[in-house]
Amino acid sequence: MPDKPFTFFENSNMMLNMGVLFVTQLHEDSKRVEAPARIVNNWKIMANFLGHQEGELQPEHIVKIEEAWSSYLASGVAPSLELQSVFSPLTQERVRRSPKGPPPEIREVFDRLLATDEKIAEKRIADGKPGRGNRRGNINFSLTNPKVSWWRRQSAVFRFTVFSSGAWISFMQVYARIFDPFHVGGWDAMGDGELMKLEVISIAPIVIAALYWAYGRWVR
Incomplete structure (x- = not known):
């Protein structure tokens, strides 16, 4: 330690x-x-x-x-x-x-x-x-x-999920604009299919956290 x-x-x-x-x-x-x-x-x-x-x-x-x-x-x-x-x-x-x-x-x-x-x-x-x-x-x-803020009273899992999800979504938005991950010619050329894929990838941390919470509450 x-x-x-x-x-x-x-x-x-x-x-x-x-x-x-x-x-x-x-x-x-x-x-x-x-x-x-x-x-x-x-x-x-x-x-x-x-x-x-x-x-x-x-x-x-x-x-x-x-x-x-x-x-x-x-x-x-x-x-x-x-x-x-x-x-x-x-x-x-x-x-x-x-x-x-x-x-x-x-x-x-x-x-x-x-x-x-x-x-x-x-x-x-x-x-x-x-x-x-x-x-x-x-x-x-x-x-x-009153000295302890609402944010600090939340569980570490909640705070980590909110922070990491926001950071991940921001990163994916920047990444998609700069590197053209779907090879369609840039952000402006992305169609509905590519935007949908980007949204799914962006919310992945939230989905994983929700599944983990549900597992701990109802299954474990």
Whole structure:
């Protein structure tokens, strides 16, 4: 992992399966000679919790990580304002399956894997908890904080889809005008068929994102 904590913004369904990946990456990064002290310390805390001595993570470690991660998400309290929209939908869905949360020190390791110290402090102040304190406060406070714009409260998937789709459409328009991809003699010579093809190619990211969202909501 880099010197500052790994930051991941994704939708709720994907976040459910990321705990083992994050901890495995933490383990690998902690073994680097140049690993920052915070990463080494995070791994020591995690290794002590898992009962891990050396070598690769074993199945019993994986199970313990999954249980702790699920409980961590089930609290519904994200480590940063940006991630709150990902955590909130998980509260009612997961809390019944994992009623016992991980130890406070493991919660803090998970927090540091997902957000910088500055973001963690900002979130705790927004929740009315400037210190470590009780994590089960008014989690909706951050969602109504006027300092957080509507755009920043949207999920990372939504923001990425809007941004990348707009960039892709703009790129295709410029590309079609300059390079004549359909070999018809330029933009002005394009007929209905070529324009239709260009539109289909241009909206491809939106279609893919819609299919991915539908899969995560109704199939997965």
